[in-house]
Amino acid sequence: MQPGMEGNKVSKVTFVLKSNIRQYGMFTALVLIAILFQILTDGILLRPLNITNLILQNSYILVLAVGMVLVIITGHIDLSVGSIAAFVGAISAILIVNLHIPSFLAIILSLLLGALIGAWQGFWVAYVKIPAFIVTLAGMLLFRGLTMLVLKGQSIAPFPKFYQGMSSGFIPDIFSGSNLNIFAIVIGVIFSILYIFNEVKHRSSLHKYNFEVSSKTTFIAKLIVMVVIINVFTYVLAQYDGIPNILIILLFLILAYSFVMKKTTMGRHIYAIGGNEKAASLSGVKTKRVTFWVFVNMGVLSALSGLVFAARLNAATPKAGNLFELDAIAACFIGGASAYGGIGTVGGAIIGGLVMGVMNNGMSLLGLGIDWQQAIKGLVLLLAVAFDIYNKNKSA
16 A cells, blocks of 8 residues: 555545534533443433433433524524523413313414514514623513413412423323333334435445545444434434423434524524624625524423423423523533634534533532532533634644
């Protein structure tokens, strides 16, 4: 082999390794954190019951993270999501419990209310040009106050079974397994096949346009690892009650928003605005309209988060949604979103949310108080943003 060819091969391997580290670094961190707490908790963390609880306990934060990452990519921030979640949860309780409106209709009306709130805030940010920090800080205070007013300082409960099932229900096993939920295992196999098909198609597309790709051995190893993780995960769920309803909602949101951000014009415009708003405007991007709809979307997902949280508690409470905004923002930054805008992925935000969730759950199982948990989460967030700034300065 000629020296030049060997050097090119080494540089190619180095490029692929760096790309994989950037892409999968946080996922690797999640796996290592889970293994650490699995050891420290004597195997409690990854028991079927606790895995299911992890999904249920963090579902409303993950819903918020999906919307928040779009806001952060555009270079903005939303501090009002927790208060909006609480307010919409309170309104849904009044509609369902007090006014006896059917749950499905109340859910639709609540999501529309979230869209209106998002439009209200998006108007001030996009068209009046008030900084999002100020607008959403005002929204945080406004909707927290309105929540207290409509609930009159009291909780409203209980919700109907249909409403509760959104957050705490499970998909029934159509195969009627005795000790295992066979449907969950079948879903794992189907999802594995779809994953392999999508990855092979994506790799072929990269080859077609002469982009750098990992070696065939690395690619196959990656597929094997991911298929094992998917099927082990669904097998663990099958040992309890199977697949939670909220997990299906989350998977739909992740796939839909990932598609929008990667494959559509809207997604490219969102990234363009975060990268350089003036340049995007000069390129023909309707920056005001895109920003407006990003906040409308955030309002809808805040409403959904509030509905999920109320359904899990089986009550609407005045203090619902407390600090949700901080957990959602932290999930996005830990998952690789840039504090400067223009960088971030939906998948990364979900991984960041799971890192926070596993840390919370693991520390609770170890008996660490909420004071230590908050301190450690704050330190992790600071390190994540510092790492982002370090990479930005290094590449400048």
